[in-house]
Structure formats: structure tokens, C-alpha cells
Amino acid sequence: CLVVSPLIALIKDQVEQLKRRGIPALAIYSGMSFLEVKKTLQNAVHGNFKFLYVSPERLETKLFLEYLPAITINLIAVDEAHCVSQWGYDFRPPYLRIANLREQLPQVPVLALTASATKKVQDDICEKLQFTKNQQRFQQSFERPNLSYSVFNVPSKQNKLLEILQNVPGTAIVYCKSRKHTKDIADLLRMNRINADYYHAGLNNEERSAKQESWIQNKTRVIVCTNAFGMGIDKPNVRFVGHLDMPKSLEAYYQETGRAGRDGLPANAWLTYGLGDVIALRQMTANSEANPQFKKLESRKMDALLGFCETTLCRRHVLLTYFNEDHPKNCGNCDNCLNPVATWDGTVAAQKALSCVYRTGQRFGVKHLIDVLLGKNTEQVQRFYHHKTSTFGIGQEYNQNQWQSIYRQLIAANLLMVDMEGYGSLRLTEKSLPILRQQIGRASCRE
């Protein structure tokens, strides 16, 4: 079996596992010398090996192609097959070359495997890997009933994290966006006597494998990491996967949280987010240099992600619906099911918030807009004569935090757009006009 796999760590891990089970396996990946590769290929031709692992980059090297016809191959397996699709969450261009194997080995069946692909990604995998009409798809449910999903909107993410880790026993993974942040959070946890370490792609190979190994062997309890951590890790007893920053998409979220509770015992999937995250996410898509079609897809993914965060429905229902799976709306094991969210009629609040954006010329950020609504005579308010606008001081029934929450929900719902220049100023969208003109009945708001 020829296995195409995206990561050296993943390849090494699986080869080790096979060897432990007495199944002879070989691997070719970057970093090996010419002679090492040649020897491995000779072994593949003449030795009694069941598996040959190869990274996609190596598929088209001269040496590999020279030996390929001589190797007896009965199956081509493409691991992490979603990497072939740019609609997926981890597109790897060299994966597109895998299809060439079809020409070189026309009689050999191909098996593509992935743990998280939407319908669109599945179709794309079939197209890019040239599956014919006779293809067969085997799909398991995306449901992970033992995972409890929660999304928190809290003033201090770090305090919440500490609180949870001090109350929930067992191994944990905590995802952050920036490399620096991983170290800071790990330091904070250690200062609070929680056994933690950090991990990101900027560390050298030895450091990374030492940290990973220590965590796998339960010597480190909490690993604070970027999304560079986790692919191919199959540790059964992870009790908690936290996201301090937003994941890249719902697919990434599903994949990352899926590392919790593989032993089938109860586990927690936990995400914190706030106004800043929403603005950053919206800006990311606005600034993306991708082609229009891809940009549209990216922004649809952001909508889905923000929709998951803001929903008042069962989170499992929202997540499974995203993966085209039916689910009744009450799982009893997510924060919204366990503590139903109170909502209130936010129509007037939304009108005031949108109107303030309009009256101040659609070029200010949330902080200034809230100052105007609260009637604060700041230096900036004075400079732009915003104490003279009709929206000055009309929002005193809510405090700063409440207005932040209202703006967060308006941005998440695409009723406001974040500027492209990165200053965080807000503009109205087509969707916001009917609300401003009072053409809709009611805008429901999360408490």
C-alpha cells in the first residue's frame, strides 16, 4: 500500500505504530539524503514491506518515478485527503499531483481518507483525485455525543481558562492564534501551579517532539499551542480542548475539538470570543487577496463560524447542520441546551447603534461610537463635533459592555461591515438599511 501523507510527524508516528504491530513499513519524506531515499526505494522493490509512506512533494522526484514501476502496489491511500481541496481548511498544493499516480498506476485502486470534509470538499476530493462514477463513499456521522460544547463571552479569557482548568481534571489542549501567546499562557498556567507547556511551528524539531512526547506520556498536563499542534495525534484521554482565539473555520474547529474524548468518556470543547475576535475575523476576509469566488467562500465560512458562536440554538445542531447532517435541536450536552439563552427585543438598540454609525459618517470604530451613544465628551467627540449629532447620548439605557455586545452581534450578523484598512471603522451594509428604516419587525438580541 502506497500511503500519501502530509506531515513528517504523522508519517513517522504511523510507521512506528505499524512496526509495533509487527507490520513492516517504510517511509520517504523531506530531510532524507539521496542515498537514504534510494535505499528505502530498493527495499520497497525487493523487501517484504506492506506499507510505503511518502509525502506528496516526493511523488514527482526523478528517483521516485524511476523506482515506482518496479514496486508492487495494490492500493494507493491518500491520508488527510481534504488537503487536496482549496475549499477545505488545509489546502496543500502538492496534493494536486497525486492524481498523476493514476496515470502511472492505472490498475491500482485509490482510497481517500479524511475526518472532516463538507459535501463540497468531498466532491472536490473526488474531482481532483479523479475518482470515476463508480466511486464509493463511506461516511460516518460527525456526531461526537460525549463532547460538551461551550462558547463563552467573558471579560477575561485567561481567568476563565484558569477557573476551568482548576476545576476540570485531566489532560488538555489549549489553542491560541499567536506563537508568543502560547508561551505567555503556558507561563500563566504554570504560575498558577498547573502543569503546562507550549508548542508552535517556530520551535525546532527536537523541542517540538520533546514537548509532544511529554504531553502524550501524561508528563505535561496542558499543552498550549497554535494549530500546528495535533494533526495525527491520537491520544485517547484528552478531557478538554479549549480555543482562546477563534479557529480558522468550523471544519478546523471540528477537527481540533475532535481530539478530545477519543476514549468515549465525557470531554469538553470550549471556545472564548468577543468583540475583538469578531472584528479581526471580518477584517481578515476583507483584506484577503484571494480571488472573488474564494473570498466569497471564505466569508461564508466566517459567517458559519460566527453563526455557531452567536447561536441561541443547540450548538451540536448547528455544527452537524454545517456538515449536512440532520440533528434534533436538543442535545442536552452543550451550553445552550443546558442553560437556554435569554434573548430580548433589540430592535431599538440596533437602530440606535446603526444610526450612530450613519450619523458619524461611517468612519469610526466601536469605542468612539459607544462614547457618542453614551454622551461622553471625549476629545475626539469634541474634535468631530459629534456632541452635536442626533445620536449623542441617546444610548444611556445600556452600559459600555452592553453596547459592545450589541455591536458584536451586529457585525457577526453582517449588519455592519468592518473597514478594509484595518482601523476597525464600521460601515452600514445592505442588510442594515431595512432595520434603520424600521422595515422589519424585530431584531432578537442575545443577553
Ligand code: ZN
Ligand atoms: Zn445542544
